[in-house]
Amino acid sequence: MAYNITLIPGDGIGPEIVAEAVKVLDKVADKFNHSFLFTKILMGGCSIDEYGVPLTDEAIEIAKNSDAVLLGAVGGNVGNSRWYDVAPNLRPEAGLLKIRKELQLFANLRPAYLYKELQKACPLKEEIIGDGFDMVIVRELTGGLYFGERETKKVNGVETAIDTLSYNENEIRRIAIKAFEIAMKRRKKVTLVDKANVLDSSRLWRKVVAEVSKEYSEVELVYMLVDNCAMQLVMNPAQFDVILTENMFGDILSDEASMITGSIGMLSSASLGKSKLGLYEPSHGSAPDIAGQNKANPIATILSAAMLLRYSLNLTKEADAIEEAVAKVLSEGYRTVDIADSDCEKIVGTKEMGSLIADRI
The missing domain is CATH 3.40.718.10 (Isopropylmalate Dehydrogenase)
Structure with a gap:
């Protein structure tokens, strides 16, 4: 079956972590015989640069006509960014508030679970x-x-x-x-x-x-x-x-x-309303200080993609497969730098973590 998913890579590390979630979703599609059709829209600072506003009406319409929305992160350094020397309704985060309102998403779900393997990082x-x-x-x-x-x-x-x-x-x-x-x-x-x-x-x-x-x-x-x-x-x-x-x-x-839970890079979230359409995003910010360095932890975004499958698409087995793959990779000792302890010998980057999880689905 085909599903339409709107992607909002956003700012900072957003494009990197969304790319890894897409990698995992593509593996799910192959294994479970689905088709995920991805459409990218701009929101946040990148939209301000392109259109002068954090979220356009056209972007909202694309999101409304999809089955689910997957977001990376928006914004930059508040004290050191051209995006913040403007009225509050024109700042990057205003796009996030606007899309939540337009999609009528009134409930935000944020699971917080401590993996046994990450107890040292707690x-x-x-x-x-x-x-x-x-x-x-x-x-x-x-x-x-x-x-x-x-x-x-x-x-x-x-x-x-x-x-x-x-x-x-x-x-x-x-x-x-x-x-x-x-x-x-x-x-x-x-x-x-x-x-x-x-x-x-x-x-x-x-x-x-x-x-x-x-x-x-x-x-x-x-x-x-x-x-x-x-x-x-x-x-x-x-x-x-x-x-x-x-x-x-x-x-x-x-x-x-x-x-x-060990790191803000582990916390996924779902924003839901009365319909099946939901917005899924990691709970962390755009981390512009590490953007483009292959250091960001993509797990929260990947787990958000699992929530997308579970709550918007009703694909429970597929969501379970992603969550089990994350647990397996952690049990094998792989860590991004934010969740690694001093004894860790398997520190990997953003792309490597995404590939490891995809490979275990």
Whole structure:
């Protein structure tokens, strides 16, 4: 069967890691008798250079008419880039916010799993790691501070910046349902992370999520303040199954979770809506300091491609094959530099890691 996949290589290391994911997807297509038709579009700094905007309407239409979208990374060095000396809506990351909104992707799934082979790369002590951890962070993606009204103005002669955080019950309910559905397929525990001791928006989250939880009596619901959650992630990560939270909290916590897996280069993600169309991307940034040097870890992007197969194309066996290939390569001792310990003798580059994983499918 043929599937249309939109590719957004993006900026920095984006083109390199997307190329390796495509290499793996091509191997899947050969082995399982599928046809993946790839169409590239520009987004981020490269789109600004070409068109003057981070994402064109034409690019959005191509993405909308595909079965899934695979993204590398967008942006550059904020303090040292021509892309940032402009209005916020013209900066590279504005393209990412726009495509999420246009594709109506309100749920971001970020698995954080510690491979046994990478325990030495985990910065936590062995007694904290224990038998490892396996969690999914479900982050609301189209509301909150990132999409609220904002302005900078003079107030009584003092320059003042205002960012508005707002959520309505419908936005909260739909992401809560996603989280509980995921929990039902896992260990049946949802931890709602908020700041309900301070924020009205968090208190609404608690009210709506409690209502949703009544429809999932098998799932345990736990409430946790965001500052405590940040601490618990490095004290006892194994306690978490599904973490449900709002946009900004999820952005921060998922990066923290990625580091305790050994490297942010290991964390995949899926952004989903009501339809099968989803946007899949690694959780790390564009890393312009190592772009073009064959140093980037492509595993997060390759695992994102596996999520693409699983959630948008319903190709479960094929997704399993990619994840098993990644585990096999790691078990054989191969590492990119970001996940290598001092004793590692099999350090490989971006291209080599992609080829190794493809060869084991």
